[in-house]
Amino acid sequence: MKKTIIVFSGDLDKAMASFIIANGAAAMGDEVTLFFTFWGLNILRKPEYMPGKKSFMEKMFGWMMPKGPEKLGISKMNFGGLGAILMKSIMKQKKVESLQNLMATATTLGVKLIACTMSMEVMGFRPEELIDGLEFAGVATYLGEADSANVNLFI
Amino acid sequence: MKKTIIVFSGDLDKAMASFIIANGAAAMGDEVTLFFTFWGLNILRKPEYMPGKKSFMEKMFGWMMPKGPEKLGISKMNFGGLGAILMKSIMKQKKVESLQNLMATATTLGVKLIACTMSMEVMGFRPEELIDGLEFAGVATYLGEADSANVNLFI
Amino acid sequence: MKKTIIVFSGDLDKAMASFIIANGAAAMGDEVTLFFTFWGLNILRKPEYMPGKKSFMEKMFGWMMPKGPEKLGISKMNFGGLGAILMKSIMKQKKVESLQNLMATATTLGVKLIACTMSMEVMGFRPEELIDGLEFAGVATYLGEADSANVNLFI
Numbered sequence: 001m002k003k004t005i006i007v008f009s010g011d012l013d014k015a016m017a018s019f020i021i022a023n024g025a026a027a028m029g030d031e032v033t034l035f036f037t038f039w040g041l042n043i044l045r046k047p048e049y050m051p052g053k054k055s056f057m058e059k060m061f062g063w064m065m066p067k068g069p070e071k072l073g074i075s076k077m078n079f080g081g082l083g084a085i086l087m088k089s090i091m092k093q094k095k096v097e098s099l100q101n102l103m104a105t106a107t108t109l110g111v112k113l114i115a116c117t118m119s120m121e122v123m124g125f126r127p128e129e130l131i132d133g134l135e136f137a138g139v140a141t142y143l144g145e146a147d148s149a150n151v152n153l154f155i
Numbered sequence: 156m157k158k159t160i161i162v163f164s165g166d167l168d169k170a171m172a173s174f175i176i177a178n179g180a181a182a183m184g185d186e187v188t189l190f191f192t193f194w195g196l197n198i199l200r201k202p203e204y205m206p207g208k209k210s211f212m213e214k215m216f217g218w219m220m221p222k223g224p225e226k227l228g229i230s231k232m233n234f235g236g237l238g239a240i241l242m243k244s245i246m247k248q249k250k251v252e253s254l255q256n257l258m259a260t261a262t263t264l265g266v267k268l269i270a271c272t273m274s275m276e277v278m279g280f281r282p283e284e285l286i287d288g289l290e291f292a293g294v295a296t297y298l299g300e301a302d303s304a305n306v307n308l309f310i
Numbered sequence: 311m312k313k314t315i316i317v318f319s320g321d322l323d324k325a326m327a328s329f330i331i332a333n334g335a336a337a338m339g340d341e342v343t344l345f346f347t348f349w350g351l352n353i354l355r356k357p358e359y360m361p362g363k364k365s366f367m368e369k370m371f372g373w374m375m376p377k378g379p380e381k382l383g384i385s386k387m388n389f390g391g392l393g394a395i396l397m398k399s400i401m402k403q404k405k406v407e408s409l410q411n412l413m414a415t416a417t418t419l420g421v422k423l424i425a426c427t428m429s430m431e432v433m434g435f436r437p438e439e440l441i442d443g444l445e446f447a448g449v450a451t452y453l454g455e456a457d458s459a460n461v462n463l464f465i
Contacts, residue, residue: 001457006172006176006308008168008169008172008310010231013318013348013349014318017316017318017347017348017464020428020449021316021449021452021453024449024450024452024453025453028450028453030453037172038168038172039168039230039231057241057244057245057248061245064232065232075349076320076349077374077375086367087432089367090367090371090432091432093367094431094432096428096431096432118175118251121249121251122242122245122246122249122251139175139176139179140179140183142176142179143158143176143179143180143183143185143306146305146306147156147305147306149306150456150457151453151456151457151462152306152307152308152462153308153316153462153463153464154172154308154309154310154464155318155464161327161331161463163323163324163327163465165386192327193323193327194323194385194386212396212399212400212403216400219387220387273330273406276404276406277397277400277401277404277406294330294331294334295334295338297331297334298331298334298335298338298340298461301460301461302311302460302461307461307462307463308463309327309463309464309465
């Protein structure tokens with residue numbers, strides 16, 4: 001049965017939880033759709049900065065927000081990024097897959113990644129600033145996917 | 156098919172996500188119930204302050220917490236309210252509906268708004284401090300609604 | 311019908327919401343599974359500190375993170391623990407059950423509590439540091455439970 005997750009959060013810990021659930025379900029044969037919105041879009045950003053033709057506010061957004069999985073903070077005890085560094089070092093030591101690896105696995109397993117177009121518009125993110133292999137859609141598409149799923153989470 | 160959302164968060168960005176999903180589903184013909192609890196009740200407050208017959212603690216709660224959609228902060232990078240102001244200004248510029256408009260649309264579309272009576276009791280909010288058109292109920296009512304829905308989110 | 315909740319958050323307010331929903335459903339005859347992961351594991355910790363044979367990082371985690379329901383903060387306006395103390399005092403006054411009582415009731419009602427083994431490994435928590443009566447399992451078990459449930463939340 002299909003599963004969907006709205007990935008609203010852009011925190012490393014919650015992003016990892018999203019992909020661990022998604023990959024687990026996909027590995028068990030489920031169809032899985034992740035719908036990235038608001039801060040969750042930061043997970044999908046490429047690491048390089050692309051100013052392009054942006055308004056002042058869009059540039060500021062682009063500059064202040066984390067560019068991809070390597071730059072995300074954790075939702076608690078982040079201490080200006082130190083917490084995220086510690087967590088990543090512990091996870092590496094414990095042989096837990098990194099977020100980058102989880103994302104690559106998701107792609108291999110056929111997890112569908114949708115970037116919310118309305119949030120992209122608000123934050124001024126263009127498709128070329130985000131990783132390859134995404135679909136672009138709005139809330140109606142999400143609702144269609146959720147309607148045919150038996151587990152729908154908001155993270 | 157019915158959808159339910161528990162709106163636990165009182166952050167502007169999460170409140171907007173809740174209403175965007177709710178209105179999208181309602182526009183597609185779904186029955187939708189939003190159940191507001193804990194911080195989520197702040198979304199429903201009227202802007203004026205109503206001390207009334209309250210204990211010291213209830214007055215403090217009433218005074219410290221945001222009074223309605225205009226006063227909510229955002230869940231990340233709020234910087235004492237500056238983030239929320241910036242986000243609202245960007246959304247206005249991008250022609251994204253404000254939370255107030257989303258709430259009005261929800262009412263027009265027949266989205267059911269339930270305020271959690273137990274949370275109201277804890278926070279000392281009386282029905283007249285909250286917007287009109289609400290229902291008042293507890294967790295058993297939520298569970299009844301969720302049982303007949305096919306998408307249930309906690310935001 | 312079965313209900314599942316992923317308890318990712320270790321905040322007092324969200325922990326209480328999880329158990330209020332779980333106990334409500336269980337009291338109405340539903341089978342309920344709570345799956346504790348990441349910060350949510352802190353809810354299950356015993357109050358005493360057990361260093362044992364731990365790496366430096368695991369000791370630091372064990373020392374910095376809250377040991378059980380008595381020590382949790384709230385997700386907003388915690389002010390270094392003051393917010394949690396105030397909330398507990400208000401709830402006591404309003405005759406709302408404490409988190410400890412809610413947890414005891416959950417056990418009585420037969421709510422299944424599962425601790426995520428991968429998160430335990432990352433945080434360096436051993437089974438004897440957590441309360442009695444837990445099951446230990448991973449994401450595949452969660453997905454199996456969710457597949458046979460009609461309400462699945464992520465808190």
